[in-house]
Amino acid sequence: MAHEIECINVSKVFQGDGISTFALDNINLQFKEGEFVSIVGPSGSGKSTLLSLLGALDLPTKGKINYGNNPINKLSQKKLADFRFKNIGFIFQQFHLLPYLTSIENVMAPLFSRKISYDKKERAEGLLSQIGLEDKFNSLPSQLSGGQQQRVAIARALVNEPNWILADEPTGNLDTYTGEIIFDRLITLNQEKGCGVIFVTHDPNLASRAERIIRMKNGKLISDTRSESYV
């Protein structure tokens, strides 16, 4: 399928201080268009590394990653950036908003210097309104709560209507109640827009609510199961 992601024999080794760290060790995985997947595992097991390779933020040391049957390893830096812009939206635990930009400007930031056919401001306002931030368009991140900042980050990830949202502990910095609201938002996106979601979490409750749970340990896949409880 057009937006399927496939990892074939993927390994990632980091070199530094004279030691090699095997962050990923021969991973084989396929993600079908529109899947809602959680990735769990102990600290250092390779979850974030896997997510960054899936989103083409980094390249594998060995093996390849296909996106809709096309290898992304071979793309130039410019083509990789275009690929990410078109297909992937990222959400991080620390929100990563630009501190001197307002909510609207943060949401529009990925569109900077891109030629697009829609009105950037209208798109950003629409996304922020859908997510309940219609009265915070001109607020700076420092004037927002953690949950509100993460909602701005979600709007930013969605601004170019990506096929996939990759989220690294998106609720890790939020209290349980706010985390639920953010998580429900991801479920709604998945169900209403068909946007695939792959998220890393340390929270077993959230993990078990995905339709598929991938468990990792020491850079290896230790299980890949389907959950009955996904609604």
Ligand SMILES: Nc1ncnc2c1ncn2[C@@H]1O[C@H](COP(=O)(O)OP(=O)(O)OP(=O)(O)O)[C@@H](O)[C@H]1O
């Ligand atoms: N840029 C890097 N340079 C060197 N080593 C790295 C780098 N990034 C990750 N690693 C190492 O790769 C291994 C996997 O790291 P990764 O961040 O993917 O784990 P994780 O499962 O996401 O951990 P956590 O749950 O603590 O976030 C770790 O041993 C880590 O120290």
